Amino acid sequence: PLCFIAEFIGQEIMVNLIRIAKVLINLKKEEQEMESKDIMVYDFISKQDSNLSYHSVKRLTDEFREFSGEIDEDVNSKWFGRALKRLNLVIDKRRVKRGVEVSLNVVKAQEKLKIFRVQD
Known part of the structure; x- marks a missing residue:
């Protein structure tokens, strides 16, 4: 749902949302690897x-x-x-x-x- 809203608002916001999501996913993977x-x-x-x-x-x-x-x-x-x-x-x-x-x-x-x- 968040992606649909971001896409509706504008392409730039969608790109930023995807970039932030990738960073959060990588941080979570590193955390899981450590734990x-x-x-x-x-x-x-x-x-x-x-x-x-x-x-x-x-x-x-x-x-x-x-x-x-x-x-x-x-x-x-x-x-x-x-x-x-x-x-x-x-x-x-x-x-x-x-x-x-x-x-x-x-x-x-x-x-x-x-x-x-x-x-x-």
Whole structure:
């Protein structure tokens, strides 16, 4: 409705409205990118070594907290392990005495991160 009114008033107002809408959309995308924990997980995993070694989920969780600046208790080993599984970033998983270790799909994380970065 706002676009119809702007077009009715004049072409210059319509052009200004479209320009302002584009700026607001880009700001919203940047805000969502900063807030989205899934995108932060992709970003974090994409910066890991791409070898097939196993990584402790607890250690990865601690490093992710530092990386993202998250201090809240919502980001724990259980949440992080589920996020890795949900995002299909786990190639292999094994249980050891000290917890769970996973082999990460770094290439997939890099590809997914490119998709989110290109959408701008």
